[in-house]
Amino acid sequence: MTPLLEQFLSEARDFLQGIGEKLMQLENDPGNAELMTELFRFVHTLKGNSGLFEFPEMTRVLHAGEDLMDAVRHDQVKFSKELADRLLDAMDFVGLLCDEIEATGSIGATHAVDSARLAASLRELIVKVDSPAAVTAVVAAALLATLAKTHASSGEVEPLPLVDIPESVRMDAYRHACNGVALHWLDYAPEEECFFQGDDPFFQARNTPGILWGNITARQPWPILAEMDAYRCVLDFHLLTAAPREELDEYFRYMPDQVRMVSVPPLSLALPDGKHNGGPVYEDFVVHAISLLGDGRLEGLGRAARTMLDLSKPDLWLSSALRWLLLVMELEPENQDAFGALIKSLRHLVPPQWGEHQQEISGKSLAPTNGLTSAEAEAMTALITVQRNILTLPIEASWQLGRIKAAAATLSGCLKASGDLAALPGLEAATANALDEAASTPLLTWLDDKLEQTRQATPVPKIEPATLVVDSSTEAVQAVSDAEGTSKFGQRAEDNIASPKSLKVDQTKIDRLMNLIGEMVVSKNALPYLAGRAETVFGVRELSREIKAQYAVINRIAEEMQDAIMQIRMMPVSFVFQRFPRLVRDTSRKLGKEVNLVLEGEETEADKNIIESLGDPLVHIVRNSLDHGFELPEVRRAAGKPAAGTLTIRATQESDRVVIEVSDDGKGIDPTVIKQKAYEKGLIDEAALERLSDQEAVNLVFASGFSTMEVVSDLSGRGVGMDVVRTAVEKVNGTVVLESEKGKGTRLRLSLPLSMAVTNVMIVESDGQIFGIPMDSVVETVRVPRNAIRTIKSSQVTVLRGCIVPLKSVNTLLDIDAPPKANDEDELAVLVVRIGDESVGLLVDDFHETMDIILKPMTGMLAGLSTYSGSALMGDGSVLMVLNVKEIL
Amino acid sequence: MSIEYKKNLVLFTDVVSVEDAEPLLEWLQKKSAARVDLSACTHLHPANLQVLMAAKPVISAWPTDIGLATWLKSALEV
Numbered sequence: 001m002t003p004l005l006e007q008f009l010s011e012a013r014d015f016l017q018g019i020g021e022k023l024m025q026l027e028n029d030p031g032n033a034e035l036m037t038e039l040f041r042f043v044h045t046l047k048g049n050s051g052l053f054e055f056p057e058m059t060r061v062l063h064a065g066e067d068l069m070d071a072v073r074h075d076q077v078k079f080s081k082e083l084a085d086r087l088l089d090a091m092d093f094v095g096l097l098c099d100e101i102e103a104t105g106s107i108g109a110t111h112a113v114d115s116a117r118l119a120a121s122l123r124e125l126i127v128k129v130d131s132p133a134a135v136t137a138v139v140a141a142a143l144l145a146t147l148a149k150t151h152a153s154s155g156e157v158e159p160l161p162l163v164d165i166p167e168s169v170r171m172d173a174y175r176h177a178c179n180g181v182a183l184h185w186l187d188y189a190p191e192e193e194c195f196f197q198g199d200d201p202f203f204q205a206r207n208t209p210g211i212l213w214g215n216i217t218a219r220q221p222w223p224i225l226a227e228m229d230a231y232r233c234v235l236d237f238h239l240l241t242a243a244p245r246e247e248l249d250e251y252f253r254y255m256p257d258q259v260r261m262v263s264v265p266p267l268s269l270a271l272p273d274g275k276h277n278g279g280p281v282y283e284d285f286v287v288h289a290i291s292l293l294g295d296g297r298l299e300g301l302g303r304a305a306r307t308m309l310d311l312s313k314p315d316l317w318l319s320s321a322l323r324w325l326l327l328v329m330e331l332e333p334e335n336q337d338a339f340g341a342l343i344k345s346l347r348h349l350v351p352p353q354w355g356e357h358q359q360e361i362s363g364k365s366l367a368p369t370n371g372l373t374s375a376e377a378e379a380m381t382a383l384i385t386v387q388r389n390i391l392t393l394p395i396e397a398s399w400q401l402g403r404i405k406a407a408a409a410t411l412s413g414c415l416k417a418s419g420d421l422a423a424l425p426g427l428e429a430a431t432a433n434a435l436d437e438a439a440s441t442p443l444l445t446w447l448d449d450k451l452e453q454t455r456q457a458t459p460v461p462k463i464e465p466a467t468l469v470v471d472s473s474t475e476a477v478q479a480v481s482d483a484e485g486t487s488k489f490g491q492r493a494e495d496n497i498a499s500p501k502s503l504k505v506d507q508t509k510i511d512r513l514m515n516l517i518g519e520m521v522v523s524k525n526a527l528p529y530l531a532g533r534a535e536t537v538f539g540v541r542e543l544s545r546e547i548k549a550q551y552a553v554i555n556r557i558a559e560e561m562q563d564a565i566m567q568i569r570m571m572p573v574s575f576v577f578q579r580f581p582r583l584v585r586d587t588s589r590k591l592g593k594e595v596n597l598v599l600e601g602e603e604t605e606a607d608k609n610i611i612e613s614l615g616d617p618l619v620h621i622v623r624n625s626l627d628h629g630f631e632l633p634e635v636r637r638a639a640g641k642p643a644a645g646t647l648t649i650r651a652t653q654e655s656d657r658v659v660i661e662v663s664d665d666g667k668g669i670d671p672t673v674i675k676q677k678a679y680e681k682g683l684i685d686e687a688a689l690e691r692l693s694d695q696e697a698v699n700l701v702f703a704s705g706f707s708t709m710e711v712v713s714d715l716s717g718r719g720v721g722m723d724v725v726r727t728a729v730e731k732v733n734g735t736v737v738l739e740s741e742k743g744k745g746t747r748l749r750l751s752l753p754l755s756m757a758v759t760n761v762m763i764v765e766s767d768g769q770i771f772g773i774p775m776d777s778v779v780e781t782v783r784v785p786r787n788a789i790r791t792i793k794s795s796q797v798t799v800l801r802g803c804i805v806p807l808k809s810v811n812t813l814l815d816i817d818a819p820p821k822a823n824d825e826d827e828l829a830v831l832v833v834r835i836g837d838e839s840v841g842l843l844v845d846d847f848h849e850t851m852d853i854i855l856k857p858m859t860g861m862l863a864g865l866s867t868y869s870g871s872a873l874m875g876d877g878s879v880l881m882v883l884n885v886k887e888i889l
Numbered sequence: 890m891s892i893e894y895k896k897n898l899v900l901f902t903d904v905v906s907v908e909d910a911e912p913l914l915e916w917l918q919k920k921s922a923a924r925v926d927l928s929a930c931t932h933l934h935p936a937n938l939q940v941l942m943a944a945k946p947v948i949s950a951w952p953t954d955i956g957l958a959t960w961l962k963s964a965l966e967v
């Protein structure tokens with residue numbers, strides 16, 4: 001999973017959560033435009049994000065949601081409970097997709113149907129308010145759509161025009177099907193506007209996986225050529241394929257609403273077709289064949305069929321039926337019902353009804369279902385009701401018999417339209433009776449019977465008023481999801497709490513954790529004191545040892561815990577690095593220089609504060625490098641270097657420090673120029689001018705107020721550059737080292753602690769007080785005999801290993817009026833610290849242990865005391881002041 | 890050119906794209922006895938197919954590509 005996708009998922013969950021909350025709030029306060037705008041923004045952003053990936057199912061639903069929210073926002077649609085419900089449903093669906101993406105990295109094509117349905121249900125609401133009249137149409141369309149889907153999932157209802165398929169293809173398909181391949185009939189009705197979206201539905205149809213047969217029909221009669229719009233697609237594609245359902249779903253995943261898939265039972269392909277040759281005259285053969293079949297003499301039946309086939313013209317209906325009979329006998333020898341049906345079909349030359357193999361939901365119903373829209377259905381229902389009312393009127397005069405005829409004609413028309421041809425003879429008989437009796441009763445009885453049958457045949461009362469129809473649609477929806485089984489959709493988000501892998505936590509909470517573990521470390525450090533007291537004060541050695549053992553355990557856990565909390569705060573340096581490609585590109589272009597940026601070790605991690613504090617210094621350094629370091633391309637070429645310079649920013653971890661190196665292959669720094677400049681600005685005196693080594697001279701660029709640029713440019717040269725860098729780095733206990741070789745390039749090395757949370761200090765005692773000195777600056781601790789201390793002018797110095805070390809008394813520095821104490825051998829305790837490149841000895845009374853402390857910066861009134869870098873709480877409850885060595889010297 | 894107009898005959902070759910539909914429609918409107926040679930055609934955009942279905946010109950040659958020919962016959966041979 002790519003980081004982008006991970007981020008998308010984490011954001012998507014936030015958005016979904018936000019959308020849910022906003023919807024709830026809106027339910028209580030539907031008029032709140034601000035909430036609505038926010039909600040729209042959420043949906044909009046989420047949709048936009050989802051578009052970055054290949055998740056058409058998700059984008060489709062969100063797009064519909066966005067359109068709906070937009071309509072609500074512009075008061076075209078009123079916010080309602082139902083709207084909120086549907087939107088929440090849709091968002092649950094999106095959440096479900098997110099889960100699936102997280103688990104598998106992609107969305108299964110099976111969701112396409114749900115996605116299309118949800119999008120349609122959202123879009124419905126948009127239309128609703130535009131014109132009240134449209135509502136019925138929408139409901140009707142939705143009903144039809146759900147019905148179509150019910151068909152698709154629970155077997156077929158309408159007889160498919162399978163006869164259109166050439167017999168050879170059907171036989172082939174039948175063979176496939178008998179080998180266990182599922183056959184599907186596809187109706188693909190592309191959108192009228194699809195050409196404008198760059199679609200080629202014909203290509204799509206031609207390349208359908210597993211395609212066995214296909215044809216193209218026009219949706220409507222063609223207009224005269226002059227009125228034709230070639231770019232409005234009015235073609236329908238019909239296909240028979242042997243590809244598995246999943247593959248088809250996947251293939252048509254971008255247009256699930258335009259495709260209807262119906263699984264085809266193999267036997268339904270066995271439809272004899274051909275010339276009738278004057279009508280059914282094969283009774284002898286039928287009787288013979290059925291008796292053979294009844295006796296179980298299949299071989300004989302086969303022989304008889306083959307003989308008959310040889311005698312008949314191959315294009316006859318009879319031959320076709322016999323071919324099918326033989327094929328079915330070959331492939332499904334145990335399906336004797338099928339043989340019987342095929343043989344009997346010869347009597348009337350009507351293809352066998354393979355209906356019993358299909359789940360006919362409303363095949364016998366008066367209610368129009370076959371190819372009628374529900375609007376038409378309603379009209380027909382109304383028509384039938386009127387006929388019934390007419391029939392209930394008493395017949396008083398012979399001319400009124402015309403009413404019966406008219407009603408009968410209307411009803412027969414209805415039957416034809418609904419495809420219920422089997423009921424026609426009954427109607428005709430009833431009509432004849434009615435006319436004979438000169439009363440409408442027989443016809444009325446027939447009609448009532450028929451209606452009764454219809455109700456029984458269809459558990460869902462389709463002739464009932466529209467409200468019930470809508471109900472049935474929800475049932476149908478239920479059936480769809482039940483039938484599919486695999487779809488978990490419909491559960492509320494709460495039912496299935498997704499456990500996201502990453503948490504977004506407020507930084508203050510982490511800081512609190514840090515503080516708590518700090519206190520923990522401190523109180524843990526109290527245990528050794530306790531152990532000491534147990535031994536010295538109470539004289540229980542055993543207990544002291546046990547406390548120490550316990551301490552070791554707590555210590556280990558606390559350290560691990562501290563480490564874990566540190567890890568939370570860790571961030572990769574890429575956070576800072578990512579801004580450089582753009583910076584380098586823009587700046588170098590402005591300066592007319594060619595620079596390639598190389599970033600290395602972007603995944604190196606450090607504490608968030610450290611990383612953040614790195615940002616500005618690095619920008620300064622990079623700018624300086626671009627401005628002063630790199631030469632113009634022609635100069636570089638003249639110097640034999642490639643025209644394009646290389647700027648490398650490399651991050652590495654060295655034990656407990658992060659090292660950032662910025663190196664360029666530019667002109668480097670000329671130490672003599674630096675020295676001269678520094679001298680001119682009065683930063684160094686003449687003696688230093690002579691004495692300073694090249695390396696030291698180069699580091700003068702860090703001196704405050706130093707600038708080599710003659711002209712102040714908008715990039716650098718104001719004399720605040722490197723000075724600021726040093727200060728910023730030192731603030732987080734980091735160091736900067738600059739190395740440069742004239743003509744070859746410059747290298748800047750920033751070394752920063754991994755974390756600022758824990759400081760290692762050495763504890764020293766002076767005048768009865770204890771102080772902490774950061775271990776970073778401590779070089780060594782020595783005992784110097786008092787007689788080894790010399791006084792030069794007013795300063796004390798001593799010689800350590802041949803080097804003169806100036807000595808300063810901590811007491812003097814802190815303005816405490818007391819001399820340093822010596823030990824029994826009259827030796828003074830000297831703590832040697834390093835400030836920059838110089839070593840200084842601090843005279844203290846005594847040394848104590850080193851310790852990890854959580855350094856708290858001074859706050860309030862004390863914040864102005866630069867002498868101390870902070871304070872810390874000791875294990876025994878006392879406060880340790882940590883000296884800022886650089887400041888006091 | 891994937892589509893070539895002769896006197897009364899239009900030749901389809903290779904893939905006939907969506908842009909060709911409009912000129913084809915115009916051409917067919919002018920010709921009452923148009924004939925279409927599809928033999929070298931490998932695919933045509935359905936916009937063209939619609940035009941052919943509406944104009945019902947005489948198909949003088951079906952595509953040699955059997956798959957395409959079957960599809961087109963289903964649409965044009967009614």
